[in-house]
Amino acid sequence: MALVFRLCLLLMLISPALAVLCNPADKKALLQLKHDLNDPYLLASWSPDTDCCYWYTVKCDRKTHRIISLSILNSVPDTNFSSQIPPSIADLPYLQTLILHKLPNLTGPLPPAISKLTSLSYLTISWTNLSGPVPDSLARLQNLQFLDLSFNNLSGPIPGSLSLLPKLISLSLDRNKLTGPIPDSFGSFNSSPALFLSHNQLSGRIPPSLANQDPSRIELQRNRLEGDAYMLFGPNKTTQMVDLSRNLLSFDVGRVEFPASLISLDLNHNMIYGTLPQGLKAVDFLQMLNVSYNRMCGEIPQGGRLQRFDVSAYFHNKCLCGSPLPACKGLD
Template sequence: MDNSKTTTLLLFMFLFTLLLTTSLSKDLCHKDDKKTLLKIKKSLNNPYTIISWDPKDDCCSWVSIECGDATVNHRVTSLDISNDELSAQIPPEVGDLPYLQTLIFRKLPNLTGEIQPTIAKLKYLSFLWLSWTNLTGPVPAFLSQLKNLEYINLSFNDLSGSIPSSLSLLPKLGFLELSRNKLTGPIPESFGSFQGQVPDLFLSHNQLSGSIPKSLGKLDIYRIDLSRNKLQGDASMLFGANKTTWSIDLSRNMFQFDLSKVKVAKTVNQLDLNHNGITGNIPVQWTELSLQSFNVSYNRLCGRIPKGGDLQRFDSYAYLHNKCLCGAPLQSCK
């Protein structure tokens, strides 16, 4: 190879390396987002999880952070701080990340205080996960202002008060998880008329009381868990042969209704009714179900357990302590 070709090749390689280096070193992070994130870090007392955040680096490369593409000018779209012993409250500055779509504070046992009201400023927020913390106060009604919310998980906290009826106004909500708190009062009547799709409902391990709104029976809920509350009355409206329900857990409440005429959707895979005051017998139609988990113990059921399907696949513990159930896997009927 002659000298001119060698020189040209070396020059090309130099320019390519320079271009690549310049591209990699370019700070994509918006300066306002970086300032806000550094304030959040300070408010959280520089926790170990995000101690590596260095103002000299591109914040889009920081751990626990994701940025959008060029269409949103590489603004911060996700903040996920989890699994840390930090002692603080949710920083109010989270509301100053205007393009945030995902906000996660999870498994932070020393995170205290109420859910920060500045979250109401996050108009693009679609995913909110605040769980396994020591957050107190109410489930905030301002969440209903965030019309892009698709997922809300506030489980395993110390939240109290009633469930805001305005949550039913969220047009895109597909998942609502409020389990393992200290919530009181009834299930909102408005939950029978969600503005958009019908979300999966997880309200277990609270202190909810009263009857289930009848309007809730008109909905086709894929997964619903109302277990371990103080709910009472008729819950049969939640069932229906023409629905697409996959999982239903009503265990450890005070429901009273006749099970004899209850038809369950063939899609049901998990069914738990234990520790209630349910009467009647187990319908033969239930032999058509493909069940992964099943429990009707501690009720007032009577009659022969229908043979067939998966009903005999479960041991006696799924049927114990009823008034007069008999047949496999219990004792034979006389």
């Protein structure tokens, strides 16, 4: 019993030292950040009297105990979180993940301070009321793999400097108020990131340089893009999902070679003309197709997967015919 008592006493003496994991500089930075964000209830667990490695929304590295993740997600609509993103966000130099999601009272521009977080690999600031431009300075985040600035009120052009991010896997700028063209420099990405640029006010032609890219997904729907889209396709690409719907695109679909990897293709509500190419019926894994509301003509290729889609996938074209549409006159 005496030995057990001594062991318990020893553990009581050393446990406070073991419990304190959080780096003092990181803790100071987080407390300043909480203050700058007007002490929201969402961060009530951030108390000076407790170890910051155990605070809500915070994650420490298991070995270094430096703060590597900060994920503030508002699941309660009436939570008081009203502020701009403060410069103190940059005082967490080991941060690898930063998520600010569903914070409708988060306003103002994206601060230049974020570009100092050079360890970031995952940056999500979405479903807020941030406004102003997408800053060029984001190109300094050379370790970034995922950039998600969707569902905000960002405006102005897309900076071409984003193509300097060498490790980028996914770029989400959808559902903002961005204007101007897709940067020609996007053809020089090293990593062919998935592109989510839909629901903006982008205009002009899709840059031919995108022929050099092979992204897994391309979502450009609900913009004002014009002209051709041939560069997004090709027999040697491995793209799986393409949505170009509700733009002003006008090109001959008959000369497009679609990749065999396609799972989903949406071209509806454009001004695309020509005859659907025979090669499209050989796309074995196609699960979604919509070419409605265009100017296509001729017989839908028969004998492949294209008859698995109903009339709504093809209707409101100039003169498309053949199953599942009515038979082509004079071709029976």
